[in-house]
Amino acid sequence: xxxxxxxxxxxxxxxxxxxxxxxxxxxxxxxxxxxxxxxxxxxxxxxxxxxxxxxxxxxxxxxxxxxxxxxxxxxxxxxxxxxxxxxxxxxxxxxxxxxxxxxxxxxxxxxxxxxxxxxxxxxxxxxxxxxxxxxxxxxxxxxxxxxxxxxxxxxxxxxxxxxxxxxxxxxxxxxxxxxxxxxxxxxxxxxxxxxxxxxxxxxxxxxxxxxxxxxxxxxxxxxxxxxxxxxxxxxxxxxxxxxxxxxxxxxxxxxxxxxxxxxxxxxxxxxxxxxxxxxxxxxxxxxxxx
Numbered sequence: 001x002x003x004x005x006x007x008x009x010x011x012x013x014x015x016x017x018x019x020x021x022x023x024x025x026x027x028x029x030x031x032x033x034x035x036x037x038x039x040x041x042x043x044x045x046x047x048x049x050x051x052x053x054x055x056x057x058x059x060x061x062x063x064x065x066x067x068x069x070x071x072x073x074x075x076x077x078x079x080x081x082x083x084x085x086x087x088x089x090x091x092x093x094x095x096x097x098x099x100x101x102x103x104x105x106x107x108x109x110x111x112x113x114x115x116x117x118x119x120x121x122x123x124x125x126x127x128x129x130x131x132x133x134x135x136x137x138x139x140x141x142x143x144x145x146x147x148x149x150x151x152x153x154x155x156x157x158x159x160x161x162x163x164x165x166x167x168x169x170x171x172x173x174x175x176x177x178x179x180x181x182x183x184x185x186x187x188x189x190x191x192x193x194x195x196x197x198x199x200x201x202x203x204x205x206x207x208x209x210x211x212x213x214x215x216x217x218x219x220x221x222x223x224x225x226x227x228x229x230x231x232x233x234x235x236x237x238x239x240x241x242x243x244x245x246x247x248x249x250x251x252x253x254x255x256x257x258x259x260x261x262x263x264x265x266x267x268x269x270x271x272x273x274x275x276x277x278x279x280x281x282x283x284x285x286x287x288x289x290x
Contacts, residue, residue: 014076014130015039017046017056018083022142022232022259024050027081029139038074040067040160045085062090063121065098068128070280079125081228084196099276109264118228133259134227144233144251144258150268150275154248157212158274159284161186162250165217166280173221179231182246184214187284192218197233201240213247219280220255236258238267238275250283 013030017023017039027037041048046058047061053183055074059067071079095103106120122132136142137181154162163185166205172178178192182204190204201216208214220233233251241249249268251258256277268275279285 006219011077012036012038012132013133014071014074016077016079016081017041017051018081019045020083020232020234020259021050022082022091022257024053025142025259026080026135026138027054028257033138038071038076040070042083042085042252043057046083053186058093061085062093062095062099064102065096068098070287077130079130079132080138081121081132084232086194086196092149107269119225122225124226134228134230136226136230141261142259143230143254143258144158144256144261144277146253146277147277148274149265150248150273152248152268152272152274154215154250154274154276155212157185158215158247161215162217162276162278163190163283165215166219166251166283169217170217170222170280171216173219173224176221179221180245182214182216184209184246185211189214195239198240201237201244201246202209204246205209207243208245213245214239216246216249217251218249218256219252226255230255230257230287232257232259233264235263235267238264238271238273242271242273246273248276250274250278253277 013035013036015026017025023039027039030037037054039051039054041051041056041058043060057070059070102124103126125132136145161183164186165181168181168188169179172191180192180197182189187209189207190200192200218233220231231251233249233256238249265275
């Protein structure tokens with residue numbers, strides 16, 4: 001192959017895959033753009049059925065040496081980290097020699113919030129010769145747009161709850177706790193921490209008050225590196241919100257991954273929930289209906 005053609009070809013893409021279907025969506029988009037892909041499924045989180053159509057290997061998260069070696073063997077220079085994982089304890093991590101060296105390089109960030117840890121991981125991957133991209137850099141339509149996506153729209157009470165939830169979510173994000181919360185009639189029913197959105201929704205259901213249902217709001221944390229751990233919602237989130245008795249979901253437009261968009265909107269319409277992308281600085285300006 002001519003050297004000039006080689007220079008213009010995109011680098012092979014490595015995908016560090018957590019749970020859910022998004023790793024497959026990123027892989028499909030990369031393949032459609034002419035990239036070769038290799039997925040490292042993080043053991044205990046990645047789903048075999050999701051990874052099966054693509055070149056992949058499932059490796060436990062503490063085996064950093066094996067992960068890096070697999071990525072290099074498959075010519076991956078660009079990386080995407082996508083799909084939810086739960087941070088293991090240091091004892092459960094069982095790092096290999098390379099993992100132990102990386103933990104030492106991460107230092108105190110290993111015991112900080114998720115943002116601090118992810119920023120340290122991104123920095124180390126760069127030092128190892130990789131370029132970390134956001135899932136939205138590959139899956140261009142992944143980010144939810146501004147505007148009302150559903151048939152149902154929020155009323156004045158729901159918008160008041162959304163404004164309240166934005167303030168709470170921003171306060172949580174500023175101290176690197178979580179990306180979302182549930183508010184009903186001005187009362188904070190639940191906030192998201194290490195348990196994740198699904199568990200938060202399940203926890204909020206029994207706490208619901210009589211009267212109009214609450215709302216789920218998900219935002220990017222202030223100062224968050226958008227290459228990793230963006231807020232994500234999808235059909236399962238919508239189903240969880242419906243079971244919890246909520247009236248709708250609002251998310252940060254342009255900063256939230258909307259997985260399986262058509263299916264998520266269909267779930268919202270079937271359940272009679274609203275699905276709203278907004279600017280947290282101007283939540284009352286809803287933009288155009290999509």
